[in-house]
Amino acid sequence: MSKTNTKPIAFVRDAMLAEQTPPVLASGPLAWVKRNLFDGVFNSILTLVAIYFVYLIVSGAFPWFYNGVWSTNSLAECREILQGKTGGCFSVLTERWPQLLFGFKYPSEEYWRPTVAFFALFFAAAPVLFNKLPRKMLIITAIFPLVAFWLIWGGSLIVPVMVALGLIVGYVVFTKLEYQSFAMGLIGGILATVIFWSFMGYVTEPLSDVLALEPVPSRDMGGFMLNFILGVVCVSLSLPLGIMLALGRQSDMLIIKWICVVFIEFIRGVPLITLLFVANVVLGYFLPPGSNFDLILRVIIMITMFSAAYIAEVVRGGLAALPKGQAEAAGSLGLDYAQSMRLIILPQALKISIPGIVNVAVGLFKDTVLVSVISMFDLVGMIRGPILASTEWNGVYWELWLAAVLFFFPICYGISQYSQWLERQLATGHR
Amino acid sequence: MKKSVFFGAMTVASLAAGVAAAGTLDDVKARGKLNCGVTTGLVGFAAPDANGEWQGFDVGVCRAIAAAVLGDPKAVEFVPTTGKTRFTALASGEIDVLARNTTWTFSRDVDLKFEFAGVNYYDGQGFMVPKALGVSSAKELDGATVCIQTGTTTELNLADFFRTNNISYEPVPIETNAEAQPLYLEGACDVYTTDASGLAATRAAFENPGDHVVLPEIISKEPLGPLVRHGDNEWGDVVRWTLNALIAAEEVGITSANIAELGAAAGNNPEINRILGTEGTLGEMLGLSADWAKNAIMAGGNYAEIFEKNIGENTPIGLSRGLNAQWTDGGLLYVPPFR
Numbered sequence A: 001m002s003k004t005n006t007k008p009i010a011f012v013r014d015a016m017l018a019e020q021t022p023p024v025l026a027s028g029p030l031a032w033v034k035r036n037l038f039d040g041v042f043n044s045i046l047t048l049v050a051i052y053f054v055y056l057i058v059s060g061a062f063p064w065f066y067n068g069v070w071s072t073n074s075l076a077e078c079r080e081i082l083q084g085k086t087g088g089c090f091s092v093l094t095e096r097w098p099q100l101l102f103g104f105k106y107p108s109e110e111y112w113r114p115t116v117a118f119f120a121l122f123f124a125a126a127p128v129l130f131n132k133l134p135r136k137m138l139i140i141t142a143i144f145p146l147v148a149f150w151l152i153w154g155g156s157l158i159v160p161v162m163v164a165l166g167l168i169v170g171y172v173v174f175t176k177l178e179y180q181s182f183a184m185g186l187i188g189g190i191l192a193t194v195i196f197w198s199f200m201g202y203v204t205e206p207l208s209d210v211l212a213l214e215p216v217p218s219r220d221m222g223g224f225m226l227n228f229i230l231g232v233v234c235v236s237l238s239l240p241l242g243i244m245l246a247l248g249r250q251s252d253m254l255i256i257k258w259i260c261v262v263f264i265e266f267i268r269g270v271p272l273i274t275l276l277f278v279a280n281v282v283l284g285y286f287l288p289p290g291s292n293f294d295l296i297l298r299v300i301i302m303i304t305m306f307s308a309a310y311i312a313e314v315v316r317g318g319l320a321a322l323p324k325g326q327a328e329a330a331g332s333l334g335l336d337y338a339q340s341m342r343l344i345i346l347p348q349a350l351k352i353s354i355p356g357i358v359n360v361a362v363g364l365f366k367d368t369v370l371v372s373v374i375s376m377f378d379l380v381g382m383i384r385g386p387i388l389a390s391t392e393w394n395g396v397y398w399e400l401w402l403a404a405v406l407f408f409f410p411i412c413y414g415i416s417q418y419s420q421w422l423e424r425q426l427a428t429g430h431r
Numbered sequence B: 001m002k003k004s005v006f007f008g009a010m011t012v013a014s015l016a017a018g019v020a021a022a023g024t025l026d027d028v029k030a031r032g033k034l035n036c037g038v039t040t041g042l043v044g045f046a047a048p049d050a051n052g053e054w055q056g057f058d059v060g061v062c063r064a065i066a067a068a069v070l071g072d073p074k075a076v077e078f079v080p081t082t083g084k085t086r087f088t089a090l091a092s093g094e095i096d097v098l099a100r101n102t103t104w105t106f107s108r109d110v111d112l113k114f115e116f117a118g119v120n121y122y123d124g125q126g127f128m129v130p131k132a133l134g135v136s137s138a139k140e141l142d143g144a145t146v147c148i149q150t151g152t153t154t155e156l157n158l159a160d161f162f163r164t165n166n167i168s169y170e171p172v173p174i175e176t177n178a179e180a181q182p183l184y185l186e187g188a189c190d191v192y193t194t195d196a197s198g199l200a201a202t203r204a205a206f207e208n209p210g211d212h213v214v215l216p217e218i219i220s221k222e223p224l225g226p227l228v229r230h231g232d233n234e235w236g237d238v239v240r241w242t243l244n245a246l247i248a249a250e251e252v253g254i255t256s257a258n259i260a261e262l263g264a265a266a267g268n269n270p271e272i273n274r275i276l277g278t279e280g281t282l283g284e285m286l287g288l289s290a291d292w293a294k295n296a297i298m299a300g301g302n303y304a305e306i307f308e309k310n311i312g313e314n315t316p317i318g319l320s321r322g323l324n325a326q327w328t329d330g331g332l333l334y335v336p337p338f339r
Helices: A002-006 A028-036 A040-064 A075-082 A091-095 A096-103 A112-129 A135-153 A158-178 A182-198 A223-249 A254-268 A274-285 A295-321 A326-331 A335-376 A379-387 A398-426 B002-022 B024-031 B057-070 B086-091 B106-110 B152-164 B177-185 B197-203 B233-254 B260-263 B269-277 B282-286 B290-301 B305-308
Strands: B036-037 B078-079 B114-116 B122-123 B127-129 B144-149 B169-174 B193-195 B212-214 B220-222 B228-229
Touching: A040 B269, A091 A096, A091 A182, A091 A398, A096 A223, A096 A379, A096 B193, A112 A135, A135 A158, A158 A182, A223 A254, A223 A295, A223 A335, A223 A379, A254 A295, A274 A295, A274 A335, A274 B086, A295 A335, A295 B228, A326 A335, A335 A379, A335 A398, A379 A398, B024 B036, B024 B057, B024 B233, B036 B057, B036 B086, B057 B078, B057 B233, B057 B290, B057 B305, B086 B114, B086 B228, B106 B114, B127 B152, B127 B197, B144 B152, B144 B177, B152 B169, B152 B193, B169 B177, B177 B193, B177 B197, B193 B197, B197 B212, B228 B233, B233 B269, B233 B282, B233 B290, B233 B305, B260 B269, B260 B290, B269 B290, B282 B290, B290 B305
Parallel strands: B036 B078, B144 B169, B144 B193
Antiparallel strands: B114 B228, B122 B220, B127 B193, B127 B212
């Protein structure tokens, strides 16, 4: 036994071999290429065909960008410079850039105002979008709509201040009456606000020069600014409205339930463009001539109603997905309807509804270009109307539509990325 | 209760509309601005430039009316309208006059209750083909594919024309002029047909306009002119005679260069004196100042000057006067006398 131990065994290695690199085709970039691009005959052919198409697109598009002309004053001058070579005439973008952004009638020395409002929007939206930010930032969010209105439309700062005071008065009345009942407080608050606003004119008229910016009428708004105003305002208004409609549809109160059902089904059964025509054309017959019911306001109301109906259905889906036990549990804890909705039901239902709501929001933002058919000059309206109809730029297509794509894509993509992030944040494990 | 309030509001609204329709001239004077409906953009006829100023042939008519009524060619609020919204905008009183290359037809005049104040451009439907096709007359177009805007009178005119000449064609429906341009260039259709002025503007935007020809046949009548609402004859007269003044100014030789001199004092041509208000009371009869026509002509020049500046032969659009020449030059412009 000991004998066998003392004798070294010839075929057992006692020193480790140095680690070797794996074969070239088993790991590393070449292996990746083989595994992902040339795995079998069929996949290899597909890869080659795809590469060929990519080559075609790049070789076709590259000279167009590379030879692009950026500083002429008309399409004819572009063609003179290019002398028959392939090349984009991007000068239409540089020459008409302010028009693409702000429309053709917004006074050029006031461009800073919508720009400031745009950047302020990020600060105002941040605390709503990211709940790790300090809650005090919500004050910015509350003030922002009034300041943005003042910046974009101009006029005296007194007007938005009085509007805000009206809301505060309404809130105070609401809190005073709330102990009687919620509905009583709500009605009282709304009445107080309306009464305050209707007497507001006596203060704002004489003070119309105080802190006044040059007023810009609504029909002078245009370009991407108009899309953005419509998109932001309508999304933020239609979300609460849609939630209320969804709750109303599930209500036990018959009249409220049927009002909500009829509203949702009617709006969903009508194309948006029809509603826009109604806003633009048909309302003109009913309003006295010269009455100042702002066109943008009419369009905002129509788009908001439209998307609110869709959001209501999305939220209803979220509510329906919750087990009934949640509501019963809330009831057994002694919570009333408002509390159980606010604390138990809605947070869960809305979390389920996030993808659907984001879908509606992205669609809504893109649908704002439909206002171009009712002769409003949003981004698409500017391109189709004034720019393509000018003698200088008649015949420039690709450059302008590509620019429109580049305006919309980052925002829509950003919204959808945010929603995915939000879903991950709120994932508390239902699967 | 609610219902009666609603109907009451509607009655007030319709009453107000009735009052407004009865005195557009007074409304415009009181407002200090003319609301003029134009297109959202048509090359040469109306489009805002890089500074946001509206330019074009139809815009010139708006400015002349504003100058005649208010003395200021800048006192115009241009209201852009599409083909779909233009008539309701006029009927609802949102605009005072529509100057948007609108064809004067029976049904628009009679059935839609509008009044055409005259014709500022005589257009007609034509054909454009690539030179390489080797066609010199529309009657040789047997079997051709034709790009055509759907839902327009051009579509019906085209069908009529091919039927009368007993030849066949294949329509390629398109939505807008802007859409037709690339389609035609890519060869999706052999022929493009629309109003002759539109053809000229489209051709002017091509990279090689020389490779395309506009055929000589004009197959329809398209008299384009400004229009107002039925039933307000005073306002209709103002628009009609402002347009007439621009045309008459060319005929008698009033231009923006010599108008200051001619209008300073009565000269020895009585017609010029009556137009410019140095003699007679024509302005008073219209309810305007004596120098109304002078202001209108000074706004952008006479008819010929507005034409040459916006769509004439020296512009990229390059339209010749053709039918739109004075009757003395073999055209159709023939205004009643200023007397």
